[in-house]
Amino acid sequence: MAWVEAVINLAEGYDAVAPITVVSFDLDGTLVNKKFDDELWFTYIPRRVSEIEGLPLGKARRRVMAAYDEIGREDPRWFRLDYWLERFGIPEPQGEVIERLARCVTVYTDVAPCLDALRDAGFRLVLVTLARREFHVSKLASPVLSDHFEHIFSVPSDFGDVWKDASVWERVVDDLGVSPEQVVHVGDDPEFDLEQPRSIGIRAYLIDREGEHTGPYVIRGLGELTRSVLNGSDR
Ligand SMILES: [Mg+2]
Structure with missing residues (x-):
């Protein structure tokens, strides 16, 4: 019954590479400068x-x-x-x-092309930020940002002090009704935006616009993220 095993393996294989459906962004240092x-x-x-x-x-x-x-x-x-x-x-x-x-809020120039391309390709776009909600009136005022996100998670406003461990990411994927591997996240904090989401299986990237970090998941700009997501790859 080798073919049965083959079908099971194939199904498991598909499971392991669940398609990306959600792209999640940090705000400060990722979409807007500091x-x-x-x-x-x-x-x-x-x-x-x-x-x-x-x-x-x-x-x-x-x-x-x-x-x-x-x-x-x-x-x-x-x-x-x-x-x-x-x-x-x-x-x-x-x-x-x-x-x-x-x-003072300035949106990086690579944001609009990235958000437009991913939205046009049908990805769900969300924001997961450490900025409290009261700051959003200024930080998300730009038309480049204001209408793009299906859901905006303000970690300190929505989840209290749970940002210190990966449980915040479990709540995010639960709220979105997806599995971690269906989510790509990008942000500029090595712990919050890379280590924690990677620890539960989110395909996270560290955006490093200054060239201070190296590693397999470090990107220099959002153009790299757009290409990676559109190719369905997770380097
Ligand atoms: Mg940040």
Whole structure:
């Protein structure tokens, strides 16, 4: 009955190479540059602390950096602008601060061709970001981004503090109703965007626009991702 085994092997083989149906993107450093975050966390907040406390800017900046280090990004408060504004006694509402810095958000030039090509080819496009939802009004305002995504997962807003391990990725694939190998993800954080999703079988890539990393899953731009997905390959 060798043919039965052959059919079973064939079926298992197809199972193992389930077709890609979902392409998932990180936001900051992948679709938009980090100028918004740099401006907010390293310029705006230290400057306001300097003004409010009457401190030299250098001293205010050191105080702010020490506070960021003390909390650390494993703490959910790290992601909350309202927490930091209150902690530093900055009276402006967070919505106003976020909108004021919207001009800093720049979409990378390879994003539109990538999203258009993948959408036209029928892939489901989703966003999995560590940016809290209140930032999306500015970060996703560009028409290049606003209408492309079937689902936007804000990990700190939707899942609380579970981003530290791969369980967030299990929830993402569950919510999308697919198996991990049907998902390609791309992002710029070696741990969150590559190691964790790879650990459950998602076909993840690290986008490294500066050329700092090497490895089998490192790409330099979204053009490489588009070609790879359209060819159905996972190097
Ligand atoms: Mg990122």
